[in-house]
Amino acid sequence: MQTLIFRTAAPFLTGLMLMFSVFVMLRGHNEPGGGFTGGLIAASAFAIHGIAFGVPAVRxxxxxxxxxxxxxxxxxxxxxGLPSLLFGVPFLTGLWASPSLLGVSVDLSTVMFFDIGVYFVVVGSFTSIALALEDREHD
Known part of the structure; x- marks a missing residue:
């Protein structure tokens, strides 16, 4: 789709979708969302960018x-999952810590790092599939 309106709106839509995907990913272990849902939104953003500008632009x-x-x-x-093994609990058991950074307590968990990993897996694999399909369509 090479319309002027779509090519003009695509970068803004892509950026907005990427920011929203990070928001959905970070709120996922407390509320609905998570790494998988956020990754799908980010992969969709890259697919929109690819439709507007082509596969080389996305790469x-x-x-x-x-x-x-x-x-x-x-x-x-x-x-x-490795920190759980160090504490003698089953692999991928969630562990939490609240270090103080500049006087502010920051809550960290292994669950959050797992969600970030899932986010990258979904973004990478679904974007790879979308780029392969888009590239094949133009051959």
């Missing part, structure tokens, strides 16, 4: 290969 915007992003997410999700 430049991502900087890393989509499967490398998915691999990093899988690594991060697996690493999120």
């Amino acid at each position: 430049r915007a991502l900087y890393f290969h989509p499967m490398a992003v998915a691999g990093f997410g899988l690594f991060l999700a697996a690493i999120a």
Whole structure:
């Protein structure tokens, strides 16, 4: 779809969808959402960008290969389970800490790091699929 209106609106829509996907991902372990839902929204944003500007533009915007992003997410999700083994509880058991940073208590959990890993896996794999389909369509 190469209309002027779509090509003008696509960058704004992509940016808005990426910000919303991060919001959905970060609120996911307390309320509905999470890494999977946020990742689907981000992959949809990249698909819209690809429809408007083509596959090479999306590959430049991502900087890393989509499967490398998915691999990093899988690594991060697996690493999120290791602290539970150090504390002698089953793998991927959620652990929480509240360190103080500049006088403000910051709540961190292994669940949040797992959600971030899932987010990257979904973004990388679904973006890779969308780019392959879009590239194949133009051949």
